[in-house]
Amino acid sequence: MKSIESILFEDYQVEPAALMEVAGRSVAEQVVSLANPKTVGVVAGKGNNGGDALTCARFLLDRGINVKVFSLESSVRLTYLLDEGAVVCKDIKQLQDCDVLVDGLFGYGFRPPAGEAYATLINEMNALSLPVVSIDMPSGLPAEGMVEEPIVQAELTVFLGLPKVNAVTGLGLMRSGRFVLDGLGYGRFLESHAESLAYSIESTDAEKIMASGIAMPYHKREAGLVSVVAGSEHFPGAALLVVKTLLLMGAGLVYIKSDQHVEELVISEFPQVVRGDGPGAKVIGPGLEDVSLALSMAATDFPKVIDAGGLRSEVLEHAKNAVITPHEGEAARLLNTSVEEVRRNRYNAAKRLYERFGHVVLLKGPGTIIYDGQRWLVIPINEPRLATGGTGDVLSGLIGFFLSRGMTLADAAVSAAYLHAKCASEFSTGLNLNKFIERIAESWWAHYDR
Ligand SMILES: NC(=O)C1=CN([C@@H]2O[C@H](COP(=O)(O)OP(=O)(O)OC[C@H]3O[C@@H](n4cnc5c(N)ncnc54)[C@H](OP(=O)(O)O)[C@@H]3O)[C@@H](O)[C@H]2O)[C@@H](O)CC1
Ligand SMILES: [K+]
CATH class of the missing domain: 3.40.50.10260 (YjeF N-terminal domain)
Incomplete structure (x- = not known):
């Protein structure tokens, strides 16, 4: 050639x-x-x-x-x-x-x-x-x-x-x-x-991919079903952030599976949420401390995103049909290497994670990388506002939402990462996470008004 x-x-x-x-x-x-x-x-x-x-x-x-x-x-x-x-x-x-x-x-x-x-x-x-x-x-x-x-x-x-x-x-x-x-x-x-093989996602690419997630639902089941396995005694807020993201984006039905306290908290805040595990896409891991919950949900065929508390080798080896969303520290731990090593070659780290576990990888950090086994897709945005607690929970919620709309794992990851980074960069201060979720949802719903 x-x-x-x-x-x-x-x-x-x-x-x-x-x-x-x-x-x-x-x-x-x-x-x-x-x-x-x-x-x-x-x-x-x-x-x-x-x-x-x-x-x-x-x-x-x-x-x-x-x-x-x-x-x-x-x-x-x-x-x-x-x-x-x-x-x-x-x-x-x-x-x-x-x-x-x-x-x-x-x-x-x-x-x-x-x-x-x-x-x-x-x-x-x-x-x-x-x-x-x-x-x-x-x-x-x-x-x-x-x-x-x-x-x-x-x-x-x-x-x-x-x-x-x-x-x-x-x-x-x-x-x-x-x-x-x-x-x-x-x-x-x-x-x-x-x-x-690395491709920078421009806004027009992202808009095109996202358009495939627009649904005109006749019924709530067509608007997307998502089960959330998140939250724990120390991190109950993670479950709230994921669920709020899903609801504001327009998911038809959201289930929560966690410890009793977290389930009650979520339902008191969002009464439409159903307790337990349901059919459809899954968001596993934000704020989760009980690995056995992640293990039991990871092996289902439903498309899923696995983050934070779910990012354990034993869960990922077991999991099917997943996109995993480590930051560099989690990637280093899963690869048994140092953060510096991951940072020196982020493309290679994403590829190695894919080779090790067989899941689509979204490696967080400046210029998020998505690797699907064939190509690297990069969101070329460096957004310091995203380097704060809780933003990862919102990202997981977004991926879960796009998966529930039938997108492929890679398309869901790209759409979510793009929307997440773009909306963060529109803030003139640090992020208020509730407002951040609202901004993302407004940006998404604007697609329906075109
Ligand atoms: N082709 C196109 O379409 C267009 C190309 N364009 C421009 O050309 C640029 C690429 O130019 P380039 O290939 O001449 O290389 P460049 O980046 O200037 O550096 C090479 C020099 O650095 C040296 N060097 C390297 N490593 C070194 C080291 N570790 N330590 C010390 N020295 C080291 C190397 O020395 P050598 O290894 O040869 O001894 C050589 O002298 C491209 O980035 C763009 O700006 C545009 O004009 C328009 C369209
Ligand atoms: K230069």
Whole structure:
């Protein structure tokens, strides 16, 4: 199979230098709209990422913006800049007085580890504490594979052509900051020809998938049946959050199976809930301490989501037809490894969990990953508001709801993770979980009014 680049460059005779012009101009526009700078510092490495940076510098100079360049290599591009008044710096610290930094040290050609000299360079760039616009990827982040610090902390990253898989999840997503994608005029072509198995879910993809969960029920059974196995003496609220999510989303009938105290609490708050285990989708584990309950429910054929207290090897080995939703700590425990190891390669951790237990995996964290045995689907949202207690219970409720509407395990996980992250990012403060659930449900029900 020919590489996607050779198809572009050979078959369609696209000039790499022409792409660099489009890329350089695009980044320059982003720099101006981000910072409206008087002076820009440009860091250029030896490869084409550096070429993009020097091209960007030319567009900035041409707008009358002062440019200071730290370049690892001399080239005609650099000569032109110097002839036109750019200042060369031999030390990163000389860029301190700039308004913004353009990071063109490494792009997708970076191969870790950075080595001492480059690691120092990256640390020095970060120590300037300037807003950084990274070209294609924050330097130090490899496009694929193991992720290691140091990585440039960008405020904005301009993804060129396609988002690179490591830039949309975990540490890579955090270091990328906000991002924009410029397909350089070939975005659709690249997307349809890319061989990567990781796919970033855009809002249009998510809306399309979610639409399959819209029901016009004739009867409550058609609106979705869900049994919740959640809550315990220490975490009774988890059951309430799951049930509230299900009811507000529009589930037709909700059952609660837990200890007596939790069942009574849920029914006093939501009298329409039925005690015991019912038919239909299952939400197993939020706030659950009694593993035997999870064990007894996990082996049924009904589609189910297993979270928190249900995420035990003995439950998962036993379970059928499930999506499991670990955070990195739970993933590490299930894989018998460290959180750091999971974080270094989130894609691989999701895959290993699938191989170990055979369930669809939703790995939480910045840029949630869903792995269904064939492809990784990523929700490229880093939402700090979700790093709080109780949000996982809401997510489980959402997955259970979408499963009850007949979605596949992966589609239910994608729909839930997308809606969850999108609605969290609409808050201007931390999350009040009751309001969060209401916001999610309003967003969902708006589909019915279209
Ligand atoms: N092709 C396209 O469609 C388009 C591509 N475009 C741009 O090209 C970028 C990719 O460019 P690229 O392939 O030249 O690689 P790049 O990221 O600049 O880095 C390679 C340099 O880093 C070096 N190096 C690597 N690892 C290292 C390490 N650990 N420690 C030290 N050095 C290390 C490596 O050295 P070498 O290993 O060769 O000795 C080489 O010098 C891409 O991200 C985008 O910005 C756009 O212009 C438009 C369209
Ligand atoms: K870069």
